[in-house]
Amino acid sequence: MKLSYFASIEQADREALAGACVVVIDVLRASSTIVAALESGAERIIPIADVATACRLARPGERVAKILAGERRGLPVEGFDLGNSPLEFTPERVAGKTIVLTTTNGTRAITAAAKAERVVVCALTNVDAVAEAVRGAESLAVLCCGSEGSVAAEDLLCGGLFLDLLGDFGDRGALNDAARISHLLASRFGGEVETFLRECDHGRALASLGFGDDIAACAAVGTSRLVPALREGAIAR
Amino acid sequence: MKLSYFASIEQADREALAGACVVVIDVLRASSTIVAALESGAERIIPIADVATACRLARPGERVAKILAGERRGLPVEGFDLGNSPLEFTPERVAGKTIVLTTTNGTRAITAAAKAERVVVCALTNVDAVAEAVRGAESLAVLCCGSEGSVAAEDLLCGGLFLDLLGDFGDRGALNDAARISHLLASRFGGEVETFLRECDHGRALASLGFGDDIAACAAVGTSRLVPALREGAIAR
Incomplete structure (x- = not known):
């Protein structure tokens, strides 16, 4: 297995993403929200990088109404139906619905990986399931979203747990700095995730x-x- | 003490650098080379961000000859007197001399911190001395250079050791993610630095x-x- 590992969207090598199975990690909160929405029965989530395009995609009066959701700087966008809090995405609100989602980092990462062979969304809540699902991939790229260009420790922690769960992926000595740091965070803080977050x-x-x-x-x-x-x-189940 | 901490040049907030005492860390190798050159008696080192400007500054025929040194992608630049290896900067070659130095990350960081109150160069070789020298600073910014936008584990390790040596700098709970990761690297690998590097x-x-x-x-x-x-x-002693 060829493994690439990136600590932020800005650090990601677009060529390494193209053709790979890309695991997108944005623990706080886009990945966690996407998992929560699908758990609540949402039919699909359309990830959009910018607010204006999201608004155009979910304009009122369409035959099939879409829920407009997302955040900028952590806060819901003015006029949106929902923010980016996983707790908002209840079955009552989202079951059977299509959601248009735009967030500062997570949806930008998903759209950056547009040329990937496969894109899967990984949160702490589903990290085991994702590791099992991608274990056979020939080329795997882990994309920790980070925060507007900076590393985000919670994404690295999740990436480290993912690597541990992935098991045998070839030469551990060849892990890059970001992956090794993630591995260290997972060993040290994997048992106290909530406190760490x-x-x-x-x-x-x-x-x-x-x-x-x-x-x-x-x-x-x-x-x-x-x-x-x-x-x-x-994005669907 | 106000403490800012950045894991790469790209992540550095220019406003946080302005007016602060900026500790520039590029362990492999610009910081280490600068310390080595000054230890070998070099009079001063002029850090320059780009190759063309460096060449213009050190053109032949000047009254006071300058040594032209540096690297791109790790290798000496064609026609330069020296590369960026600390071992090249011997007293025979550099004592009493002015060196014009351009490297991929380190000199770019030093020039990025141009509006700082004070800029000091920190390598593993002089990390204790730097920590002592800046201990009284009101506003301190640690700038780990990283590598072309990505984090570099060796710079974070050095930054973590620097924080440990700095001692009491206020609220450790307020450390940002990059600083906390650095601290973890220093605790885990501070005793086996060469292997880590x-x-x-x-x-x-x-x-x-x-x-x-x-x-x-x-x-x-x-x-x-x-x-x-x-x-x-x-840059001088």
């Missing part, structure tokens, strides 16, 4: 915005068996 | 280019008491 940059920022409850939801390791995958521009 | 991305790349001997030189923690500082565009 509360203390990292993005966790503290979310708590200060009033989204402290989201963190426990995002830290629930292995509670979902779903492997959300991108097909023809939409 | 040999295994990291940049260390392996240097070894494959034939610069394996540089790594031991760059890993010699605390062997220099020099604190190279930028003054009027040049």
Whole structure:
């Protein structure tokens, strides 16, 4: 297996993503929200990089109404139906629905991986299921989204747990710096994920915005068996 | 003390650098080479971001000859007097001389910090001396150079050791993700620095280019008491 590993979208080599199975990790919160929405029965999620395009895609008066969801700087976008909190995506709100989602980092990563052979969405909540699902891939790229160009410790932690669960993927000595750092974070903090998430940059920022409850939801390791995958521009089970 | 911490030049907030004491870390190899050159008696080092400007500054026929040094992609630049290997900067070659230095990451970081109150160059070789020298700073910014936008584990390791040596800098709970990762690397690998440097991305790349001997030189923690500082565009003791 050929393994590439990137600590932020900006650090990702587009050529390494093309043709690979890309595992997109944005723990706080896009990946976790996508898993939660699909667990609540959402039919599909259309990831969109920018707000204007998202708005155009979900304009009122369409035959099939779409839910417009997402955030900028952690907060719901003005006029949107939902923000980016996994707790908002209840069966009552999203079952059977199509969601148009735009977030600062996660949906940008998914669209950056447009030329990939396969794109799967990985959160802590479904990290085991994703590791099982992609184990046979010939070329695998782990894309930790980070935060607007900076590394995000929670994404690296999740990537490290993913590598551990993946098991034998060839030469561990050939892991790059970002993968080795992730592995170290997983060994050190894998047993106290929620505390780790509360203390990292993005966790503290979310708590200060009033989204402290989201963190426990995002830290629930292995509670979902779903492997959300991108097909023809939409993410489904 | 206000502490900012950045894992790559691209992640650095220019406003946080302005007015701060900026500690520039590029272990492999610009910081280590600058310390080595000054230890060998070089009078001053002029850090330049690009090759063309470096060439213009060190053109032949000047009254005071300058040594032209640096690398791109690890290798000496065609026609330059020296590369970027600390072992090349011997007293025979550089004592009393002015060196014009351009490297892929390190000199770019130094020039990016142009509006800083103070810029000091930190390698593993002088990390203790730098920590002592900047301990009183009101606003401190640690700039790990990384490698062309990606994190470099050896710079984070050095940054972590620097934080440990700095001692009390206020609220450790307020450390950002990059600083916490650095701290973890220092606790885990601070006792086996040379092995760590040999295994990291940049260390392996240097070894494959034939610069394996540089790594031991760059890993010699605390062997220099020099604190190279930028003054009027040049780095001196």
